[in-house]
Amino acid sequence: MHARWTMAALAAAALLATPAWSQAARVYRWTGEDGVVHYGDRVGDGAPAAAVTLVAVEIEPAPVARLRLEQRDGLVLAWAENLLDGPIGVVLRASAGAAPQAQPALPARATVPARGRVLVARIAGTAAASAELRLEAVPGHPGARPQDIEYAWPLQSRQLYVEQGWGGRFSHDDAENRHAVDLAVEVGTPVLAARDGTVMQAESGFTATGTEERYGGRANFVRILHDDGTMAVYAHLDAERVFVSSGERIRRGQRIALSGNTGFSSGPHLHFVVQVNRGMQLQSIPFRMFGPRGILRFDDPQQAAPAPADDPSPSARAGASE
Structure with a gap:
């Protein structure tokens, strides 16, 4: 018996915004007494057990963070949104070509509190229009100090x-x-x-x-x-x-x-x-x-x-x- 556990960093490309990623659960299908076909992540009350079938659905791991880009006063504000109930570290990079003009310069790092959001960088509007940005996120606060437990x-x-x-x-x-x-x-x-x-x-x-x-x-x-x-x-x-x-x-x-x-x-x-x-x-x-x-x-x-x-x-x- 062998196993590997990996927690890949989130890589999200965006121009103006990245949509929320979603994780689907199991989907059930059943036909009610009225002949109507129903779908849901749980079986509804009164559904005949013999009529319930499980629909195969491909699911993806839930994301760690989300990149939101907001236009304001000729700049593009790059926000990192933490989707976890604990702190994360993030780094914003330009994935191709020269890095756009930004403050702070890319790659830019930040720590985002649980379920919070942090402004990672302000990017020149003209540069952001042609840049492909990538937000990487890793669970945990970089300043953690382990105790002997x-x-x-x-x-x-x-x-x-x-x-x-x-x-x-x-x-x-x-x-x-x-x-x-x-x-x-x-x-x-x-x-x-x-x-x-x-x-x-x-x-x-x-x-x-x-x-x-x-x-x-x-x-x-x-x-x-x-x-x-x-x-x-x-x-x-x-x-x-x-x-x-x-x-x-x-x-x-x-x-x-x-x-x-x-x-x-x-x-x-x-x-x-x-x-x-x-x-x-x-x-x-x-x-x-x-x-x-x-x-x-x-x-x-x-x-x-x-x-x-x-x-x-x-x-x-x-x-x-x-």
Whole structure:
């Protein structure tokens, strides 16, 4: 069982405005007693169960931010709108040709508070008319200062099997996932918050799974923002069993979802990682966790040598011990 979790930065091109991106949920179709065909994201009252069918709908991950361009006094004002319930970092770039005249000069960076908007740059009107602008956004405040916290076990199960740990060669070899762990567990196991925080993102509705890269952004997940600015991600959740909503305050030990096998994955598991925003890049950071039999200890991949290839034990393959 292997998995990859990626949070791609939003790339939005615009001349005067970018439309809102949307994520569709499952769509149901049924015929009422009056013979009228109905569609909806939930089945209406009185719909005969035998007449309800599920309509396949392609969905896309929800965006992190939106670029709004506003004309005023011969200038184009470039606003970044944060669509998350937590801070984000953004950078505005000219994607082709010479950068237009702007104040501040492009590329321009800004930090946008939860559900807020910030003026990123003022662009000369004549230059903006021919420029193609791109807004990139990354969750998290760039000034986050991680505290030394002991995280709780994130599963309502005493099973301990770390399938892939820090620096796993299959998919934990980039900055975003280097300190992630994949906890093998049966589909439908309750997932618990490992620390207090606020739900910053909650994605659900993705049902497909596979080991092709096209599944990389299709894992159901919950991102919880902690008070020190760090963020925990719980990924590859069940498509229909995410129990929390964006903006909700969460307590340590609270049930937030059921585990699944969605997105870039070859087997049922929970992908857990703690991240910060550093230089417009999500970076995973080391963490301490209390497991079913005591403190888990993960070898730092940048310091520890890899386990022997013929060692079959889960702890050796995962770089974890108790």
